[in-house]
Amino acid sequence: MNSHSQFKNYSVDHFFDEMFIDNEGENPRPHYERIFKRLDSLTESEISERRQQADTSFLEHGITFTVYGEEGGTERIFPFDPIPRVIPESEWSVIERGLRQRIIALNLFLNDIYHEGKIIKDGIIPEEIVRSSKNFRPEMIGFDPPQEVYAHICGTDLIRDDQGNYLVLEDNARCPSGASYLLENREIIKRTFPQTFGGMSVRPVEVYPDLLLRTLEHLSPRKSQKPVCVLLTPGVHNSAYFEHTFLARQMGIEIVEGKDLITIDSFVYMRTTRGLVQVDVIYRRLDDEFLDPLVFRKDSMLGVSGLMDAYLRGHVALANAVGTGVSDDKVTYAYVPEMIKYYLDEDAILQNVPTYLCWRESDRSHVLENLENLVVKAANESGGYGMLIGNQSTAKEREEFARLITSNPREYIAQPIISLSRHPTFCEEGIAGRHVDLRPFILYGEDVEIVPGGLTRVALRKGSLVVNSSQGGGSKDTWVLKDF
Amino acid sequence: MLSRVADNLYWMSRYIERAEGMARMIQVNQSLALEYADNDEQLKEFWQPVLKSICIDEVHLEEVGGRKIGKTLIFSEAYGNSIRSSIYMARENARMVRDQLSEELWLELNNIYLFFRDGGAEELYEQGSDHLLDRISRFSLVFQGLSDATIPHGEGWRFLTLGKYLERTDQTSRMLDTLNFRNKAPSRSDLMSVLRCCIALSAFRQQFRGNLSLQNVANFLLFSEDFPRSIRFCIRTIDHSLHTISGSPSGTFYNEAERLTGSALAMVNFTNLEQVMEKGLHETLDELQTNLIEIGQRVFETYVLLPSEIKSLGESDAAQLAQAQQQQ
Numbered sequence: 164m165n166s167h168s169q170f171k172n173y174s175v176d177h178f179f180d181e182m183f184i185d186n187e188g189e190n191p192r193p194h195y196e197r198i199f200k201r202l203d204s205l206t207e208s209e210i211s212e213r214r215q216q217a218d219t220s221f222l223e224h225g226i227t228f229t230v231y232g233e234e235g236g237t238e239r240i241f242p243f244d245p246i247p248r249v250i251p252e253s254e255w256s257v258i259e260r261g262l263r264q265r266i267i268a269l270n271l272f273l274n275d276i277y278h279e280g281k282i283i284k285d286g287i288i289p290e291e292i293v294r295s296s297k298n299f300r301p302e303m304i305g306f307d308p309p310q311e312v313y314a315h316i317c318g319t320d321l322i323r324d325d326q327g328n329y330l331v332l333e334d335n336a337r338c339p340s341g342a343s344y345l346l347e348n349r350e351i352i353k354r355t356f357p358q359t360f361g362g363m364s365v366r367p368v369e370v371y372p373d374l375l376l377r378t379l380e381h382l383s384p385r386k387s388q389k390p391v392c393v394l395l396t397p398g399v400h401n402s403a404y405f406e407h408t409f410l411a412r413q414m415g416i417e418i419v420e421g422k423d424l425i426t427i428d429s430f431v432y433m434r435t436t437r438g439l440v441q442v443d444v445i446y447r448r449l450d451d452e453f454l455d456p457l458v459f460r461k462d463s464m465l466g467v468s469g470l471m472d473a474y475l476r477g478h479v480a481l482a483n484a485v486g487t488g489v490s491d492d493k494v495t496y497a498y499v500p501e502m503i504k505y506y507l508d509e510d511a512i513l514q515n516v517p518t519y520l521c522w523r524e525s526d527r528s529h530v531l532e533n534l535e536n537l538v539v540k541a542a543n544e545s546g547g548y549g550m551l552i553g554n555q556s557t558a559k560e561r562e563e564f565a566r567l568i569t570s571n572p573r574e575y576i577a578q579p580i581i582s583l584s585r586h587p588t589f590c591e592e593g594i595a596g597r598h599v600d601l602r603p604f605i606l607y608g609e610d611v612e613i614v615p616g617g618l619t620r621v622a623l624r625k626g627s628l629v630v631n632s633s634q635g636g637g638s639k640d641t642w643v644l645k646d647f
Numbered sequence: 648m649l650s651r652v653a654d655n656l657y658w659m660s661r662y663i664e665r666a667e668g669m670a671r672m673i674q675v676n677q678s679l680a681l682e683y684a685d686n687d688e689q690l691k692e693f694w695q696p697v698l699k700s701i702c703i704d705e706v707h708l709e710e711v712g713g714r715k716i717g718k719t720l721i722f723s724e725a726y727g728n729s730i731r732s733s734i735y736m737a738r739e740n741a742r743m744v745r746d747q748l749s750e751e752l753w754l755e756l757n758n759i760y761l762f763f764r765d766g767g768a769e770e771l772y773e774q775g776s777d778h779l780l781d782r783i784s785r786f787s788l789v790f791q792g793l794s795d796a797t798i799p800h801g802e803g804w805r806f807l808t809l810g811k812y813l814e815r816t817d818q819t820s821r822m823l824d825t826l827n828f829r830n831k832a833p834s835r836s837d838l839m840s841v842l843r844c845c846i847a848l849s850a851f852r853q854q855f856r857g858n859l860s861l862q863n864v865a866n867f868l869l870f871s872e873d874f875p876r877s878i879r880f881c882i883r884t885i886d887h888s889l890h891t892i893s894g895s896p897s898g899t900f901y902n903e904a905e906r907l908t909g910s911a912l913a914m915v916n917f918t919n920l921e922q923v924m925e926k927g928l929h930e931t932l933d934e935l936q937t938n939l940i941e942i943g944q945r946v947f948e949t950y951v952l953l954p955s956e957i958k959s960l961g962e963s964d965a966a967q968l969a970q971a972q973q974q975q
Contacts, residue, residue, distance in 0.1 A: 224750070225742065225757050399742050412746035423651050425953070434650040436802065436892070436950045 242637030251647030261513030298488020372413035378608030426469030616641035660810035662737035667787035696828030904945035
């Protein structure tokens with residue numbers, strides 16, 4: 164290896180490295196060879212310059228998200244790392260089958276628990292677990308959503324353990340975000356690294372908005388005409404607002420806020436300069452609780468009064484359906500492999516991370532005794548909030564979590580600390596290994612469709628396992644390579 | 648088009664026009680102030696009529712002091728009509744209607760916003776306030792050029808035009824009105840500065856040669872047929888935009904906004920300067936400004952509120968709501 168190499172100080176350490184087979188960062192895996200050579204031929208300042216270009220471009224185009232907690236929320240760019248993550252087609256096709264199997268099972272589960280509850284009667288999953296989920300919506304019992312599908316858009320987070328096995332970390336079956344970054348990252352990488360990208364048979368992703376629109380249109384209760392679909396956003400102060408405008412624009416549908424919609428005689432209309440226009444399908448990026456102040460939170464200024472009534476009468480479709488949150492509850496998650504077996508009579512293709520459920524007494528005592536070696540998570544939080552990483556925690560934090568677990572065991576789960584795979588990433592000290600995960604986006608309309616790859620998120624802070632944008636995470640373009 | 652989108656486009660456009668007007672107003676008056684005054688008291692006296700015309704009370708001037716007034720009008724976050732506030736509001740409105748804007752348009756606006764947010768504007772101001780004020784005017788002009796050149800001239804564009812011209816009418820009338828607030832008859836410099844504020848100096852000279860008088864300046868800024876900042880020209884454009892949006896034939900009206908605009912248009916079309924002077928220039932302008940505010944409110948009621956909401960809110964509440972939208 165030459166002494167100018169970008170990788171001269173690179174060390175794989177004891178982690179599974181996405182790019183390198185061996186320890187010293189000398190032998191790339193076959194599907195990374197071209198990228199490795201290309202990176203190695205660039206100087207540090209050339210890479211740095213390109214990254215700068217990318218950052219500036221994100222900022223100027225307003226591709227930002229909002230961080231809460233600080234005064235009034237701050238707009239930031241989602242840091243972009245220019246070294247792409249590569250997945251060979253052979254691996255991807257397994258992931259794809261696994262995700263497909265999973266979303267079908269999750270939807271059968273949702274349909275079941277809001278109807279007969281066979282899975283409960285057959286003793287696979289306890290009724291109180293389902294009923295006590297924060298996002299179980301009794302309003303949905305007995306209701307048949309269009310096409311009997313609940314979760315039309317699902318973002319499932321995958322990680323790889325130290326052997327490189329793909330594991331499911333969680334499902335996001337409410338309002339998963341990140342698809343816009345997946346699309347923008349691809350655009351940026353084509354502009355900043357055209358030579359590297361060219362000639363690599365990377366499977367394209369730009370079809371996502373079209374697939375999403377088709378998924379939405381498929382749900383329309385009015386079949387006679389072109390359906391009126393809208394994207395319902397909580398508004399400009401929401402952290403994912405950029406994504407909302409981005410997707411609406413790509414699909415060519417209106418982006419609306421609650422105040423733009425009105426219900427009359429159980430139908431939903433949007434207010435336009437030419438009067439009211441009936442709405443058929445709402446891609447809502449607003450949580451259940453805020454949808455309709457008449458049914459859920461009374462103080463919600465973001466929703467539409469009477470929306471649930473129109474929905475339950477079948478006059479308007481919602482994607483996702485109301486009440487899908489019960490399927491991405493982290494306690495329910497632990498049962499997904501059993502669901503797959505129960506509904507499909509298949510073994511799960513993608514494995515779960517082993518999970519301790521604190522409501523089970525035996526699990527709980529194990530968790531409380533081993534907090535230092537576990538990751539504890541609140542069952543209904545997301546975005547990296549409400550989480551304890553045992554080996555990086557202080558005694559005080561562990562005490563706090565022990566107290567939380569004991570007082571509300573149903574709401575907590577624990578998992579072994581998985582050493583997430585690492586990926587060469589451009590950092591202050593040059594190229595270094597950083598932990599990554601992968602969020603593919605699964606669409607379930609007429610059929611299940613998954614754009615190749617997904618959003619690779621990277622924990623930019625050294626040693627950090629938390630990839631969420633709100634916690635110092637960044638992202639990478641993800642390439643599925645046809646010929647590997 | 649969504650009602651809210653129309654409203655956002657309208658306000659985005661208004662705020663940008665407002666920032667531009669403010670930039671030129673500050674620039675012209677700062678340079679004029681050099682002739683008038685060299686101590687803080689004199690400066691306050693100088694700025695007072697200008698500030699009165701844009702509805703800032705004297706208390707504010709006391710707090711800020713004469714020397715810093717320009718900087719305050721540019722950067723103050725507390726003052727809702729400062730250039731910074733206008734740019735932030737324009738960008739906030741634009742963020743809500745990204746799908747209606749071309750990428751070029753968004754980039755231009757977002758760049759000036761980042762320039763203010765990240766301190767670039769202050770740096771440039773320290774190098775010379777004219778550099779900054781020029782940059783703001785240029786931004787607005789580029790933005791207008793891009794809106795004409797890069798987005799469809801459909802309904803959304805009409806709302807942009809509507810916002811721009813309502814704001815512009817307001818500004819021209821306020822600038823003209825400053826001449827009424829001086830204790831003495833306006834000097835040649837006063838007249839020149841008003842024309843400069845409206846970028847009207849060379850156009851005025853073409854029509855009136857060097858004949859600079861209050862009458863001629865008022866005549867030009869009120870009644871010019873073809874100068875794009877004269878009040879006649881602006882109200883014609885507003886009238887035309889409203890009729891294009893609703894599809895009603897010109898000369899008739901489908902809604903209150905159209906009726907009020909029609910009547911303002913009749914005033915500027917069929918009044919001459921003698922009548923204006925007889926009534927009083929200030930009185931005429933004051934009435935016009937009241938009219939403009941009402942037109943803005945009626946546009947809001949017609950295109951943003953539902954008929955049932957106007958009825959249930961009552962008229963004064965609807966007016967307040969329009970006001971609240973403006974401050975959003």
